[in-house]
Each structure stands twice: as structure tokens, then as C-alpha cells.
Amino acid sequence: MGKRRRSVQSGNFAEVFRAFLASPPAGTPSAILEAFGDMVAAEPRLLPPRLFYEVVEQSPVAISITDMDATIVYANPSFARVTGYSLNEVLGKNESMLSDKVTPPAAYKTIWGRLLQQKSWSGVLVNRRKNDERYLAELTIAPVLDAAGRTTHYLGMHRDVTEMHALEHQVRNQKAVIESVVNCAPVVVALLDETGRVVLDNLTYKTLAADLGVQEPAAEFVVALKEAMGANFDRARATGTGFARQEISFDPGGGGPVRWFSCSGTWFRESDGSADNFFEAHEQTYLLLVANEVTGLKQGQEEVRMNALRALMAEDELVQGMRETLAGAIFQLEGPYNMIRAAAGILERRANSTVENEALLSVLQQALASGDQAIDALRGCMPAPHMEPLGPVNVNQVLREVLGLCTSRLLAAGIVVDWRPEPMLPPVLGYENGLRGLFKQLVDNAMDAMDEGNSSVRDLRIRTASERETVLVIIEDTGPGVSAALRLKVFEPFFTTKRAARRRAGMGLAMVQDVVNEHAGTIEIDPTYADGCRFIIRIPVRHVPAQGQ
Numbered sequence: 001m002g003k004r005r006r007s008v009q010s011g012n013f014a015e016v017f018r019a020f021l022a023s024p025p026a027g028t029p030s031a032i033l034e035a036f037g038d039m040v041a042a043e044p045r046l047l048p049p050r051l052f053y054e055v056v057e058q059s060p061v062a063i064s065i066t067d068m069d070a071t072i073v074y075a076n077p078s079f080a081r082v083t084g085y086s087l088n089e090v091l092g093k094n095e096s097m098l099s100d101k102v103t104p105p106a107a108y109k110t111i112w113g114r115l116l117q118q119k120s121w122s123g124v125l126v127n128r129r130k131n132d133e134r135y136l137a138e139l140t141i142a143p144v145l146d147a148a149g150r151t152t153h154y155l156g157m158h159r160d161v162t163e164m165h166a167l168e169h170q171v172r173n174q175k176a177v178i179e180s181v182v183n184c185a186p187v188v189v190a191l192l193d194e195t196g197r198v199v200l201d202n203l204t205y206k207t208l209a210a211d212l213g214v215q216e217p218a219a220e221f222v223v224a225l226k227e228a229m230g231a232n233f234d235r236a237r238a239t240g241t242g243f244a245r246q247e248i249s250f251d252p253g254g255g256g257p258v259r260w261f262s263c264s265g266t267w268f269r270e271s272d273g274s275a276d277n278f279f280e281a282h283e284q285t286y287l288l289l290v291a292n293e294v295t296g297l298k299q300g301q302e303e304v305r306m307n308a309l310r311a312l313m314a315e316d317e318l319v320q321g322m323r324e325t326l327a328g329a330i331f332q333l334e335g336p337y338n339m340i341r342a343a344a345g346i347l348e349r350r351a352n353s354t355v356e357n358e359a360l361l362s363v364l365q366q367a368l369a370s371g372d373q374a375i376d377a378l379r380g381c382m383p384a385p386h387m388e389p390l391g392p393v394n395v396n397q398v399l400r401e402v403l404g405l406c407t408s409r410l411l412a413a414g415i416v417v418d419w420r421p422e423p424m425l426p427p428v429l430g431y432e433n434g435l436r437g438l439f440k441q442l443v444d445n446a447m448d449a450m451d452e453g454n455s456s457v458r459d460l461r462i463r464t465a466s467e468r469e470t471v472l473v474i475i476e477d478t479g480p481g482v483s484a485a486l487r488l489k490v491f492e493p494f495f496t497t498k499r500a501a502r503r504r505a506g507m508g509l510a511m512v513q514d515v516v517n518e519h520a521g522t523i524e525i526d527p528t529y530a531d532g533c534r535f536i537i538r539i540p541v542r543h544v545p546a547q548g549q
Contacts, residue, residue, distance in 0.1 A: 064156045065144070070095040073153070082137075082160050084130035095156065098137075100128040111141060118143050118151055124161065136162045188261070188291040190218040194284060208293075212252055212259070218289055221263060223424055224248040237287075242266035247294065251396050251421050258400065260298040261291040306404055316437065319383045326382045330375055337371040340364055392427035393435055395471050395539070396464055402439045403462075406447070410460070413447060418461040425464055428471050428539050430519045435539075438515040442475050442535055445509070449479025449533060471539045478532040487525045 056063055062079040066072050072090050080087055083098060090097070099108075103126045114121040120142035127137040139158040143151040182189050182202045191200035198205075198218050209217050226233045228248055236243050244264040251258050269283040344364040347357050403410075403417060410417060428435075443460070450458050461476040482490060491513045516523045519539050526534040 061157050061159055064090075064095065066095050066154045066156065068151065068153070070154065082129075082135075082158070083127070084133075089130075098127040100126045100134055102126040102134065115141060115143055115151075115154065118145065118149075124165075127158075135160050136165050186292075188217070188289075188293075190289045190291075192218055192222070192287045192289060194286075196222060199286075212250065217250075220250060220424065221248060221261065221289060221291060222287075224250065225263060225265075227424075227426065236265075237267050237285075240267055247298075249394075249397070251400075251423050251425075257295070257299075258397075259293065260295045262294045263289065263291045265289045306401065309401060310405060312433075316433070322383055326378050330378050333371065333375055333378075337368070337375070340367050340371065344368060388431050388433050390429065390431060393430045393432045394425070394427050395435070395473060396421040396425050398432065398436050399439055399462060399464065399473070402436060402443055405440065406443055409447060413451065413458065415447060415450060415458045415460050418459060420461075420463040422465045425471060426466055426541050428519070428541050430539065431515075434515045434518065438512050438537075439473070439475075441509070441512050442537075446475060446477035446479065446533070449477055449481075452479065455479060455532075467538070469541050471541060473537040473539070474534060475537075476529065476532060476534045481529070481533045482525050484527065487527065490525075 057076050059076060060078055062082040063074075063076045064072050064079050065074040071092060071094055073092075075087055075090050077087075079090070083090070085097075107123070107125060111121045111123075120140060122140045123138075125137050125139055126134055128134055137158040138161040139156065141154055141156050144153040144155055146152050183204075185202060186204060188205045188208055189202045190198050190205050193199050196219055198216055201218075205217070209215065212220075214220060225243075225246060225248060228246060229236070229243065232243070242265050246263045247260060248263060249258050249260050266288050267285055268288065269285055271283055344361060347361040347364065350357060399421070400419075403419065446460055450460075455478045457478045459476075459478045461474075463474045465472045465474075491509045513523060516537065516539070521537060521539040523535060523537045526536055
């Protein structure tokens with residue numbers, strides 16, 4: 001047998017092994033190993049042959065060597081453990097003894113096609129153990145070439161991946177079920193990473209994004225939630241408690257209705273499974289946001305609230321009318337009353353007083369006393385102004401309520417309303433009823449102006465915007481406008497620009513100026529606007545007003 005071996009002087013174990021396989025000896029495995037050892041012994045630079053044998057024998061991977069006909073000539077103990085056959089039962093048998101009919105014939109054709117091209121093949125087959133139990137074998141088959149480059153044997157290595165395959169499919173199935181449930185859910189579901197980017201959403205979310213005309217509604221919701229919850233939002237994130245049923249509104253503008261959503265959210269941490277963080281765990285925080293649209297419910301509540309608001313506004317207008325009437329009466333009385341006081345003062349200062357002067361002075365003093373009583377009585381009858389609590393006010397919501405209150409008159413007058421609110425307007429700290437009365441007065445004035453001017457174009461345009469910690473409101477009409485000489489005078493009490501036939505002097509714009517002053521804001525009539533009248537109102541967001549200031 002030694003005469004049949006040729007020494008390989010290259011020092012390459014692969015060449016030695018190929019030379020050995022080119023003319024394998026007959027005999028028992030120990031005799032074959034001895035012959036291989038003799039051949040390797042001639043190569044002093046190689047590791048001991050016993051080491052290679054033990055590596056293959058002790059490998060946890062099932063290893064087999066077959067001849068060109070796939071007849072098994074060697075198998076290691078792991079092969080026996082995986083297949084259930086003893087080594088004596090597999091030696092001399094064809095590798096096809098492990099095949100199961102579940103594996104399609106095309107798979108074997110592909111394997112042989114690769115091997116005939118002297119290329120290795122890797123994949124998964126369905127094999128059958130000795131006890132007829134099927135298992136999934138992750139298999140690699142490679143041709144073994146001799147020194148001349150001819151295939152002499154095939155090396156096969158495989159392992160049982162049945163459990164791993166089952167777990168992978170279980171994960172996929174659970175993922176598919178979760179995605180189906182999430183997609184079929186009638187609520188908006190979005191998963192946001194630490195940067196606020198949406199990494200997962202459902203069909204309801206995509207539909208909402210198309211309806212609202214925004215790319216990522218979740219980002220708008222988070223901004224609105226931070227505004228509504230304040231410090232509680234960051235506290236809920238830090239403690240991991242989340243939040244539930246937090247209502248927010250979204251005003252799309254363009255005449256579209258306000259959309260209301262009830263939002264719930266929870267934060268959770270996910271471990272990063274990348275190789276970079278294998279030894280040092282890194283966690284990323286995600287926000288699971290669930291939003292349920294409650295616009296229909298809010299519209300019903302809003303209708304009830306608007307009816308109550310109409311009654312409140314009617315009562316406020318009645319009280320305001322009484323205050324204006326009494327203030328006007330006092331104003332009218334104070335003119336002649338002051339003249340009488342002046343005449344009485346002149347008579348008192350005269351040195352040459354006569355009986356007639358003294359009698360006249362007595363009458364004037366009686367008139368002054370009666371005047372004092374009358375004016376005090378009128379002041380006593382004047383209703384006290386309503387004092388309301390201070391709080392955050394959504395100017396968009398207040399303006400929308402004013403337009404709702406004026407809808408009937410706007411429709412009757414044929415006035416087209418162009419309502420353009422900024423979708424996410426910050427709230428102002430102020431008095432809601434006062435601001436509502438302010439904007440109601442300006443809208444009423446605009447409608448009166450268009451009625452007075454008989455304009456062919458009857459447009460009312462209202463726009464809101466956020467401008468450097470200030471809420472900006474612009475109200476435009478297509479009436480005759482206000483001349484430069486009257487732009488300041490119109491804010492005086494009891495001044496009006498209406499025709500005499502429809503004149504009703506009152507405190508309208510003076511009241512508007514008072515409310516603006518209470519909120520440390522400004523109001524002006526734009527002198528550059530030539531198509532009617534444009535009021536520009538600016539109200540600070542965080543100023544603390546003093547009512548009645």
C-alpha cells in the first residue's frame with residue numbers, strides 16, 4: 001500500500017488529502033487511517049494526521065464522504081446522532097436513504113447540476129431519520145478534487161434546523177397576525193422612533209394622512225399633545241406611564257371642519273440587535289400612538305355648546321346694550337349738567353350779589369342736586385361687567401364659534417367667508433368671552449359695512465397666524481373702508497360711520513379697543529388696504545392680562 005502512495009512535497013494538506021482520495025486503500029477504517037497517516041508522515045510541516053481525524057470525528061456537524069455514486073464511505077458520530085442510523089448501517093449505503101419524497105425532484109436535479117460543474121451547493125432539504133421522523137437538514141455538498149482537478153468524492157455537511165425553521169415561521173406568522181389586526185383596526189396606529197419618524201403605521205393612518213393632506217399626521221398629533229399636556233407629556237415619557245384619552249383638535253383650514261381625536265400613547269424600549277451592540281446592550285425608545293377620531297361626538301357636543309353660547313351671547317349683548325344705553329344717557333345728561341354747574345359757579349363768585357341772583361343760584365343748586373341724584377340713579381342701574389376666569393384660549397376655536405353664531409346672517413346677506421386658520425396655533429392666555437365679543441363685534445361691523453356699501457363683491461376674509469410669540473388675526477371685508485381721518489376716531493365711544501337713517505351710536509369699537517388693551521395687544525386699520533377695510537389684531541401668547549384694566 002505504501003508503494004501506491006506518492007509523497008506530496010508542497011506541504012499542503014489539501015493536496016495530500018486529494019492524493020490520498022485519488023487512490024484510496026481498501027480495508028477497515030483503522031487501516032485506512034493508518035495508510036493516510038503514513039502518507040501525511042512524509043510531510044513534516046503538516047499537523048499530526050490524528051488531529052484532523054479527531055476534528056472530523058468530534059465535529060458537532062454531521063459530516064459524510066461519498067464516492068461518485070453518492071455511496072457513503074465515511075460518516076462521523078454526529079451524522080449518526082442526527083440521522084438515527086449507526087455508522088455500520090450507513091457505510092456502503094447510498095446517501096439517498098435519507099431522502100424524503102416531500103423534497104421535490106427538481107431540488108436534487110439542481111444539486112447534481114451544481115456538483116457536475118464542480119461547484120458546491122447549499123440549501124435545505126427534507127430528510128427522514130431511521131424512525132421515519134422528518135427533519136429539515138441545512139446541507140452543504142462540495143466536490144473533492146484530485147491533483148488533476150477531477151472529482152473523486154463528495155463531502156457533505158448538514159445540521160438539523162427543524163426547530164429554528166419552526167421558530168422563524170412562528171415569528172413570521174405572529175408578525176402577519178399582528179399586522180393584519182393592526183391594519184384592520186378602525187383606529188389610527190403609528191409607531192414613532194426617538195427622532196419622531198414614523199417607522200410603522202396601519203391603513204387607517206395612511207387614509208387619515210390623505211384626508212388631512214399632511215405627510216405625517218403623527219408629528220402634528222405629538223405637537224398638539226405637547227401643547228395640551230405641557231410638562232405632563234415629558235413626565236409620562238420619563239416614567240413610562242404613557243397617557244390615555246387625551247383629546248386634541250386639528251383644523252385643516254380651507255373651510256374644512258375641525259377634526260377631533262382622542263389619543264393614547266405608551267413608550268417602550270427595544271434592544272438593538274446589531275453586531276455593534278452584541279456585548280454592550282443599546283436600547284431605543286419608541287412611542288406607540290393610537291388615535292381614535294371623535295369628530296362626530298364632538299360635533300354633537302359642539303351643537304349643544306353653541307346653543308348655550310348663543311343664549312349667553314344674546315344675554316351679553318342685551319347687558320351690553322343696556323350699559324351702552326345708560327352710558328349714553330349719562331353722557332347726554334352730563335353736557336347740560338356741566339353747563340348748570342358752570343353757571344352756578346359764576347353766580348357764586350359774583351361780588352355784587354342781588355336777590356335775583358341768589359334766587360337763581362338756589363334754583364341752579366337744586367337742579368344740580370337733582371342732576372346728581374339722576375346720574376347716580378342711572379349709574380346704579382348699569383349692570384356690572386361680567387368677570388370671567390383667566391385661562392388658555394384657542395383663538396381659532398373662538399373665531400370658528402363667532403362664524404357659527406353669524407352663519408344665518410352671513411347666508412342671508414350672500415357674504416362669502418374665506419376662513420384660513422393656521423392649523424397649529426398656540427393658545428393665548430386671556431379671557432375667552434371677552435375675545436369672543438371682540439371678534440363678534442368686528443365681524444358684525446364688517447357685515448354692516450358691506451350692507452352700507454352695497455358692494456357687488458361681498459367677501460369676508462379671516463386669517464390667523466403665529467408671529468414671534470404673538471397670535472395674529474386679520475379680518476378683511478369688501479365694504480367702503482374707513483378714511484384716514486377716521487381711523488382713530490372710530491375707536492371713540494358713541495362714534496359711528498353709519499348713515500343717519502341707520503345710526504346707532506354705541507361702544508362697539510371702543511369695547512374692542514378695551515379688550516385688546518386688557519390683553520396687552522394692538523389693533524389697527526391697515527392704511528395700505530384699498531379693497532375695503534382690514535383690521536389687524538396682535539395678541540401676546542403668554543401675557544397675563546388684568547380684566548378691567
